[in-house]
Amino acid sequence: MxxxxxxxxxxxxxxxxxxxxxxxxxxxxxxxxxxxxxxxxxxxxxxxxxxxxxxxxxxxxxxxxxxxxxxxxxxxxxxxxxxxxxxxITERKKAEEARIRSQEEARMARNIQINLLPKTGPGIPGYDLAGRNIPALNVGGDYFDFIRLDERRVAIGVGDVSGKGLAASLVMANLQATIRSLALFDADPKDCLERANRLLFRSTDARTFVSLFYGILDAERGTLRYANAGQGMPILFQANEKPGHLKLRGIALGVKEDARYEEEDIPIAVGDKILIYTDGISEAMNASMQEFGEGRLQTVVSESRTSTSLGRIEEILADVNAYIHDASRNDDMTVVLLKRLRSSR
CATH class of the missing domain: 3.30.450.20 (PAS domain)
Incomplete structure (x- = not known):
């Protein structure tokens, strides 16, 4: 030199x-x-x-x-x-290593979350029940679950945690554990929501809340007993009738410690379908800031020629993705569809 x-x-x-x-x-x-x-x-x-x-x-x-x-x-x-x-380039290298670690942690978190969610329907004779979850980020705060209570009954949960990403996914995992624990005690839907609400309220800050639909399908009786804590009102499709909604909807979990919930027992006839979804579906926006909307959602289900619940769910997700096209997807998307195929008697 x-x-x-x-x-x-x-x-x-x-x-x-x-x-x-x-x-x-x-x-x-x-x-x-x-x-x-x-x-x-x-x-x-x-x-x-x-x-x-x-x-x-x-x-x-x-x-x-x-x-x-x-x-x-x-x-x-x-x-x-x-x-x-x-x-x-020491600082640049540190930033790159941190980014790689973050990506690896997100990948591991996503794998954990995938393993927490049901991979298939519960296989209740006479019913076709399926669900899908797609997070906006690697992990998300949407939740769905099928909990087999006995030979003839299965609990159905669909929820949406405030926020997105890793923090929301941690609340979601805690929520799932809470609901599954309460299901073991065979709690009615309203009791399940009230107990889960108290636990969530005491263990999270004021910015965290969860909307949750929780119902128990009784395949033998052909009924769904449900309660709803702030989740979008599920859509009921019946033969020769316009789509309607399940009526009950209470306050989201985690907002008020002593919140009380109602429950309703509804009959499910052969051919009836119940669609439960989070707002990431109906509020998905295209580049013109127009929402996909419930009307399009009802049309996809009503006009679908697919025979299975999972097939209809895939059609819904495909239609939403085609609608938003190049626009960014800002919320998690979760869909559960229940259809009664035949009488259990």
Whole structure:
């Protein structure tokens, strides 16, 4: 080296006198980087321009992440020497490593969440029950669950935690554990919501709330007994009638500690369908800021020629994605569809 700049001495810890006259690779390349640095030097000596992110050694022996630029110095077509520029990229590397860790943690969280949600329907004879969840981010706060209570009954839960991402997914996992625990005690829907509400209210801050539909399908009786804590009103499709709604809807969980809920027992006739969904479906917006809307949702289900509940759900999701097209999806989407196929008697 014939000269070094002040920034070089600051970065590597050598004084000007200590650096000048030394071979750059002997000074900066540790044993594990000697081959790489030698290869780069030879390339530059032969007239090539090289750029590389690597590591170089400071005077104290520590390694520093650097971006290296090496190029020949030419005059009148003759190469007179070479120059090298080193930039400290330590902070950039730290940011990249943090991003990679974050992505890996998000991937692991998503896998955990996927494993928490039902992979298939509960297989109740005479009924076709299916659900799908698609988070806006890697993980989300939407929830659905099928909890087998006994041979003839299954509990159905569909919920939406305020917010998105990892924080919402943690609340969702806690909610699922709470509901499953309460289901083991065979709690009625209204009792289940009231107990879950108290637990949520006491364990979260004022910004956290959950809308939740919880119902118990009795396949033998052909009924659905349900209660609703702020979740969008499920749509009931019956033969030869316009789509209607299940009527009950109370306050979301976590808003008021002593909230009370009502429950209703409704009959499900052969051919009836009940659609339960979160607002990420109906409120999905296109580039013109127009919502998909419940009307389109009803049309997709009513006009579908697909025979299975899962098939209809896939049609709904495909229609929503086609509607929003290039617009960003800002909310989780969850859909559960129940259809009665035949009488149990």
């Amino acid at each position: 014939v000269d070094v700049k002040e920034e070089f001495t600051r970065m590597f810890g050598y004084t000007h006198a200590e650096a000048v006259g030394k071979h750059i690779n002997d000074l900066l390349a540790s044993a594990s980087y000697q081959e790489e640095s030698g290869r780069l030097s030879r390339s530059v000596i032969h007239g090539e321009r090289v750029e590389l992110d690597s590591r170089r050694r400071r005077k104290d022996g520590s390694l520093i992440d650097v971006s290296t630029l090496g190029a020949p110095v030419e005059h009148d077509g003759k190469q007179l020497g070479i120059y090298a520029i080193y930039r400290d």
